[in-house]
Amino acid sequence: xxQVTQNPRYLITVTGKKLxxxxxxxxxxxxMSWYRQDPGLGLRQIYYSMNVEVTDKGDVPEGYKVSRKExxxxxxxxxxxxxxxxxxxxxxxxxxxGINEQYFGPGTRxxxx
Amino acid sequence: AQxxxxxxxxxxxxxxxxxxxxxxxxxxxxxxxxWYVQYPGQHLQLLLKYFSGDPLVKGIKGFEAxxxxxxxxxxxxxxxxxxxxxAEYFCAVNTHGNNRLAFGKGNQVVVIP
Numbered sequence: 300x301x302q303v304t305q306n307p308r309y310l311i312t313v314t315g316k317k318l319x320x321x322x323x324x325x326x327x328x329x330x331m332s333w334y335r336q337d338p339g340l341g342l343r344q345i346y347y348s349m350n351v352e353v354t355d356k357g358d359v360p361e362g363y364k365v366s367r368k369e370x371x372x373x374x375x376x377x378x379x380x381x382x383x384x385x386x387x388x389x390x391x392x393x394x395x396x397g398i399n400e401q402y403f404g405p406g407t408r409x410x411x412x
Numbered sequence: 413a414q415x416x417x418x419x420x421x422x423x424x425x426x427x428x429x430x431x432x433x434x435x436x437x438x439x440x441x442x443x444x445x446x447w448y449v450q451y452p453g454q455h456l457q458l459l460l461k462y463f464s465g466d467p468l469v470k471g472i473k474g475f476e477a478x479x480x481x482x483x484x485x486x487x488x489x490x491x492x493x494x495x496x497x498x499a500e501y502f503c504a505v506n507t508h509g510n511n512r513l514a515f516g517k518g519n520q521v522v523v524i525p
């Protein structure tokens with residue numbers, strides 16, 4: 300089954316404790332992206348990747364890092380989480396160059412206290 | 413930078429009523445346009461998309477959208493909603509040659525049985 304998986308689905312952590320949210324897709328997609336969803340703000344793009352070893356900033360990259368060492372994986376790293384990073388995070392992937400239909404993962408709800 | 417506007421963030425209507433959600437974008441060049449739906453507790457799914465051709469696009473579950481280039485709009489419509497259409501709806505825009513996808517803030521639609 301074609302899908303995007305994220306882990307963990309729920310995470311409660313404390314300020315400053317490094318964490319990684321994993322994202323994996325089994326569709327051989329070149330394009331992968333991370334979004335955060337906040338009430339009243341919709342989805343905002345954090346980082347995206349056009350292919351292996353190619354990443355770029357989205358609209359709200361501050362406080363986040365990503366890596367794309369393998370085509371299927373695109374982890375999101377918070378080196379020193381802060382409470383304003385409490386949010387719902389979605390990973391997405393799509394095929395081909397540019398933007399096509401994006402397939403979204405189930406989301407990771409992160410709470411930073 | 414491209415921006416996407418969705419008005420009337422909260423919409424409440426009865427079953428069988430007609431639904432229209434507005435979407436306007438700021439970019440004047442060639443665009444790809446999307447509507448995504450997020451059912452309660454679920455991830456985003458594609459409803460429909462427009463890349464080129466017929467500006468009236470039909471999607472899943474009886475939804476359609478019309479691209480009006482002169483108005484920079486891509487409004488979503490459904491003639492007769494059902495309770496199961498209760499969801500949040502997001503318009504998204506990608507401009508050609510740009511690898512980023514900009515989302516609107518979403519419309520929370522509640523259909524009362």
